[in-house]
Amino acid sequence: MKFLAILRDSLRETLDVKLFYVMVGLSLLVVLLAASVTYKPVPMKQRIEFENKMVNMMIRGQLQSRPETAPFDFHIDIEDFEQLGDHPEPWLADYRFFYVITVSAPAQDGLPNDQLLQSVRDEVKNAIKPEKLEQDLHRIFTEVKVREAPSKDPGQIRLEVTTSNGTTVKTRQEWTHEPRLFFGLVPIPVPVFTLNNIIVFIGDWIVGAGGAAFTLLISIIMTASFLPNMLAKGSVDLLLVKPIHRTTLFIYKFLGGLLFMFLNTVIIMVGIWLGLGIQSGMWINAFLVCIFVFTFEFAMFYAVSALVAVFTRSAIVSIMAAMMTWGALILLGWTHWAFIEQQRKTAPADYTNHWAYVGYDVLHTVLPRYKDLDWLTSKMIKEELIKPSSQQSIDPNDRAAVEAARQRQKRLDEVYENQLKKLDKEYGGYDWKSSLTVSSFFIVLMLGLACWRFATRDY
Amino acid sequence: MPVIETKNLIKHYGRIEALKGVSVTVERGEIFGLLGQNGAGKTTLIKILLGITKLTAGAANLLDESVGTVPVRRRVGYLPEDHRFPDYHTGASLLDFYGALLEVPRAERRKRIPQVLELVGIKGRMDYKIRTYSKGMKQRLGIAQAIFHNPDVIFLDEPTDGVDPVGRRHIRDVMQSLKDENKTIFLNSHLLGEVELICDRVAILQQGEMIREGDIATLTRQRGLFTIGLADGQTFPREEIIRQGYTVTPNGTMWEVALSDGQSIDPVVDLLRARGLNLRHLVEKRQSLEDLFVETVEAAEPGVDRINRPRRPQSPREHRA
Numbered sequence: 101m102k103f104l105a106i107l108r109d110s111l112r113e114t115l116d117v118k119l120f121y122v123m124v125g126l127s128l129l130v131v132l133l134a135a136s137v138t139y140k141p142v143p144m145k146q147r148i149e150f151e152n153k154m155v156n157m158m159i160r161g162q163l164q165s166r167p168e169t170a171p172f173d174f175h176i177d178i179e180d181f182e183q184l185g186d187h188p189e190p191w192l193a194d195y196r197f198f199y200v201i202t203v204s205a206p207a208q209d210g211l212p213n214d215q216l217l218q219s220v221r222d223e224v225k226n227a228i229k230p231e232k233l234e235q236d237l238h239r240i241f242t243e244v245k246v247r248e249a250p251s252k253d254p255g256q257i258r259l260e261v262t263t264s265n266g267t268t269v270k271t272r273q274e275w276t277h278e279p280r281l282f283f284g285l286v287p288i289p290v291p292v293f294t295l296n297n298i299i300v301f302i303g304d305w306i307v308g309a310g311g312a313a314f315t316l317l318i319s320i321i322m323t324a325s326f327l328p329n330m331l332a333k334g335s336v337d338l339l340l341v342k343p344i345h346r347t348t349l350f351i352y353k354f355l356g357g358l359l360f361m362f363l364n365t366v367i368i369m370v371g372i373w374l375g376l377g378i379q380s381g382m383w384i385n386a387f388l389v390c391i392f393v394f395t396f397e398f399a400m401f402y403a404v405s406a407l408v409a410v411f412t413r414s415a416i417v418s419i420m421a422a423m424m425t426w427g428a429l430i431l432l433g434w435t436h437w438a439f440i441e442q443q444r445k446t447a448p449a450d451y452t453n454h455w456a457y458v459g460y461d462v463l464h465t466v467l468p469r470y471k472d473l474d475w476l477t478s479k480m481i482k483e484e485l486i487k488p489s490s491q492q493s494i495d496p497n498d499r500a501a502v503e504a505a506r507q508r509q510k511r512l513d514e515v516y517e518n519q520l521k522k523l524d525k526e527y528g529g530y531d532w533k534s535s536l537t538v539s540s541f542f543i544v545l546m547l548g549l550a551c552w553r554f555a556t557r558d559y
Numbered sequence: 560m561p562v563i564e565t566k567n568l569i570k571h572y573g574r575i576e577a578l579k580g581v582s583v584t585v586e587r588g589e590i591f592g593l594l595g596q597n598g599a600g601k602t603t604l605i606k607i608l609l610g611i612t613k614l615t616a617g618a619a620n621l622l623d624e625s626v627g628t629v630p631v632r633r634r635v636g637y638l639p640e641d642h643r644f645p646d647y648h649t650g651a652s653l654l655d656f657y658g659a660l661l662e663v664p665r666a667e668r669r670k671r672i673p674q675v676l677e678l679v680g681i682k683g684r685m686d687y688k689i690r691t692y693s694k695g696m697k698q699r700l701g702i703a704q705a706i707f708h709n710p711d712v713i714f715l716d717e718p719t720d721g722v723d724p725v726g727r728r729h730i731r732d733v734m735q736s737l738k739d740e741n742k743t744i745f746l747n748s749h750l751l752g753e754v755e756l757i758c759d760r761v762a763i764l765q766q767g768e769m770i771r772e773g774d775i776a777t778l779t780r781q782r783g784l785f786t787i788g789l790a791d792g793q794t795f796p797r798e799e800i801i802r803q804g805y806t807v808t809p810n811g812t813m814w815e816v817a818l819s820d821g822q823s824i825d826p827v828v829d830l831l832r833a834r835g836l837n838l839r840h841l842v843e844k845r846q847s848l849e850d851l852f853v854e855t856v857e858a859a860e861p862g863v864d865r866i867n868r869p870r871r872p873q874s875p876r877e878h879r880a
Contacts, residue, residue: 105659109645116647334643338704340611342660343632558572558612 102344103352110326110356117325123318127368130311134302135375138284139277139295144190144267145181147240147276148197150292152176159224169220173204176228184262191269194262195241198249201228201257225257233259241267242504270508273299273382273485296485299382303481307372307387308474312394315365316426319398320405323357324419327409336559346555354406354547361398365391386481393477400468400539401426403546410553426470433471436464441528468542469535476535479527486519488512560623562587562712562743563608568617570603570767577603579767580617585760587711590734590744592758594751594852600767601747602640605714608745609637622711633661636705640716640747642697646690650676650700653689654707661708671707679703680729694721702730706737713737716747731757755779755848763855771855779845783818786810788840789831796834800827813840 114120142150156176163169177200187193203221230246237244242265251258269275277295279288293301330336330353339349373387401422408414408421440461443451451457488509494501563585570578578600585591595601606612607619610627619626622634644653651672658668676682679699684692692700698721705713715734719727727750734744734757748754754761755775762772771778789795795814797807803826806817816827824841831838846854 101659101662105656109648109656112652113645113647329645332643334639334641335645337606337609337611337637337639338642338644338657339660341609341632341635341637342657343629343662344660345629556613559606 102348103355106349106352107356107359110353110360113326113329114322114360117322119318120322123322123364124367127315127364128371130306130314131368131371131375133281134306134372135379136282137302137375137379138280139298139380140280140284141190141272142276142278144183144193144195145178145197147190148181149178152178152199159227163220168216171205172217172220174202174224176201187266189272189275190267191272191275192266194264194266196260196262199228199233199257199259199261200251201225201259202253202255204255221255221257228257228259230259233261237261237263239268241265273380295380295382299376299380299384300482300485302372302376303384303387303485304478307369307390308478308481311368311372312390312397312474312477315361315368315394316398316401319361319364320401320422320426321419323360323402324405324409324422325415326357327353327406328413328415328418331409331413331554331559333559340559347551350406350410350551350554351547354402357402357406358395358399361402362391362395365394369394382485384481384484386477386484389480390477393473396536396539397470397473399543400429400470403543403550407546407550407553410550410557429468429470432464432467433469433474436460437471437528440464441530444529465534466538468539469530470539472530472535473539475527476530476532479523482523483520486516486523488516560587561585561620562589563591563621563745565604565608565619566617568604568607568619569615570600570607570612571615577767578607578614581764581767581769583762583769583772585743585745587743588738588741589759590738590746590757592746592748592754592761593764594748594754594761594848595764596856599764601764602716603767604764605637605716605745605747609635609714633708634711636708636710636713638698638701638705638713638715638718640720642701644689644697644700644704646688648689649686650681650689650692650703651685653700654704657704658707663708675703675707676700678706678733680726695723695726698722699726699730702733706733710742712743712745714745714747717749718746719748719750719753727753751847751849751852761848763852765856771851775848776845779848779851781844781846783822784844785816785818785824785827786813786840786842786844787816787827787831787838788813790837790839793836796830796836799830803827803830815844 156174159176160174163172163174179198179200181197182195184194184196201224203217203224205217230248234244234246237246241263243263245262245264247260249258249260273295275294276292277298279293279298280286281288327350330339340346342349344352369387369391373384376387377383404425405418405422409418412418440457443457494505496502561584563583565581565583568578568581569576581600581604583604593601593604603612607614608621608626610632613627621631624631648656654672654675655668658671659665663671673682673685676685679702681692681696681699681703684696689697689700698718702715702718705715718734719730722730731753734746737744746754746758758775760772760774761778763770787795795807797814800807800816804819804822805827806819808815808817816824818824828838828841
């Protein structure tokens with residue numbers, strides 16, 4: 101009953117602050133923004149045309165680099181593009197289309213003769229042989245046939261492309277998507293990113309970095325006055341005469357602050373999780389784990405704030421102390437990664453045995469690991485996103501399909517393993533267990549000191 | 560069994576001796592007033608009795624238990640002097656919050672909140688935020704929260720501070736009704752007129768020492784000073800009474816007779832009767848509590864925060880300097 105009463109009191113205190121409503125408004129805006137992003141699969145034609153545009157630019161560049169071929173006009177067009185069948189997912193459908201390659205000379209006097217033009221056409225024709233193109237298109241299509249088709253224009257090369265058994269992409273998240281803001285109203289022109297890439301970006305930067313920092317900052321400010329207000333002269337007396345132990349009272353009040361952060365994070369993270377899940381079909385459970393990680397991170401700074409509050413009874417000083425701790429831990433984390441972690445395996449012995457190296461490493465070991473937890477969270481989100489998803493059901497009697505699926509799964513597993521290794525390298529040798537343990541000790545220490553002071557002090 | 564009992568209570572704040580061996584006893588159903596100048600140690604004594612501040616030496620018991628224990632705190636109400644209620648609460652929600660901390664069941668709280676707020680006269684504003692309350696209303700709310708859980712002992716530190724005369728009377732009535740319910744009230748106030756009207760016993764604390772204690776009637780009685788009045792037209796036999804060793808001074812139409820040690824007023828009365836004089840007025844003179852307080856603290860060593868005294872006129876030399 102007492103715990104609930106103090107929680108209700110903390111909630112009432114929170115709801116009384118106007119900044120809280122600003123924060124809720126901003127949080128809902130972030131959630132709404134994330135939920136308003138739609139992910140439209142890029143049609144195959146658009147994708148092929150985009151890649152074709154790149155090829156055009158590349159070959160034109162090559163021609164223009166030689167003075168004798170520079171005046172020639174060159175372009176590859178996609179013509180008569182059609183989808184075979186009516187499969188709704190572009191990555192599962194089959195297609196037929198034509199590459200039309202045109203090399204022409206401007207109709208002006210004194211320009212390269214027909215012989216040169218023909219030799220350039222031959223050169224191009226040789227470069228874009230059906231079998232070469234077929235090989236190249238296997239990046240995209242499971243099975244593809246390219247053959248030279250007759251052309252009415254002798255200056256054109258016409259190659260017919262027919263695909264079957266869909267594309268190499270088997271799931272939506274691997275397919276290129278075009279994100280659009282405000283429920284499809286405003287396109288964001290990045291047609292080269294897969295749905296996976298986009299969600300990683302949102303998870304890493306919007307949720308992991310920006311969102312977490314914003315929530316943490318506002319929560320520190322919002323909750324910093326909870327304990328100083330309780331400890332204010334004339335206010336603390338009224339609580340100390342109640343039949344509740346001082347330590348219990350203090351811990352309850354601390355938990356009230358944590359609950360504030362927890363609820364706020366729940367609103368944001370569950371909102372984003374739902375919004376992204378509904379719009380993209382990707383349910384990133386790591387986002388939900390972030391609720392606990394962010395609350396835990398907040399507990400580190402709130403414990404510092406609480407300790408300072410017991411000594412100073414000042415909200416401003418408590419905020420400053422929490423902020424300074426935050427800044428110091430970020431700085432410590434980054435410098436440790438740059439000068440210690442990155443050098444651990446490669447640096448010479450005189451570097452790694454230097455007292456400053458050892459001392460800094462020890463300092464990082466004993467202090468709370470805010471930056472490490474932040475990175476581990478990002479890594480956790482990425483790990484979930486790069487995990488190969490289950491394949492579509494295959495007829496077990498179709499041996500070829502089963503074998504193809506097996507091969508594909510093997511390839512995906514290899515890619516996944518490599519990506520995990522890359523992530524390990526990128527994020528250093530930090531681990532959850534030690535980061536959480538050391539940080540928990542820090543919280544307990546700060547709270548222990550604060551409780552001791554609160555319990556023994558005369559008011 | 561006394562409700563409040565301290566024995567040789569000592570409290571040091573660093574090198575400052577806030578209480579120097581204070582012993583006080585308060586019985587059940589009493590309204591006890593603690594008087595003293597600012598800094599005399601009154602609030603320290605209350606805070607020790609409530610467990611807010613820890614004692615340095617001595618003993619303090621409340622409700623037959625050591626002070627500051629959780630069971631004792633369930634039976635105690637307290638209104639601090641410079642209280643600061645969280646102003647994000649309404650009057651009703653504050654009582655609900657404190658009531659929950661005091662383990663008052665929810666149903667009981669719902670029933671008691673309007674009752675208690677009506678008792679102190681602010682029921683009409685119970686759902687308004689405290690920040691909209693006047694000083695007097697906050698004081699009434701303070702009394703409401705102190706008595707909300709039906710405690711056995713109530714400590715009130717300056718309960719009528721900032722309250723208008725009508726409100727003060729109301730608060731006195733509340734205290735009287737609590738006394739009628741056999742509650743013990745420990746009152747700390749600078750308004751000596753209020754204390755005189757409501758308290759059964761008072762104690763005066765000066766620089767951490769208890770310098771006077773007793774019931775009001777006894778303390779304010781001026782021993783050996785009587786005012787005597789005779790029927791109209793009769794002459795007071797002043798010289799004869801002076802000859803018997805009394806000091807006689809006129810006081811308007813009456814006379815004040817001062818007794819020396821061991822003397823009684825009876826021989827004076829016998830003399831007046833023997834002379835055939837009609838006694839119309841015979842009262843042992845009393846002083847106000849304020850007079851007693853000022854006289855007592857002036858007589859004792861001046862306090863830490865003394866009453867402002869008139870400044871000694873400066874000599875011309877001092878003035879020039």
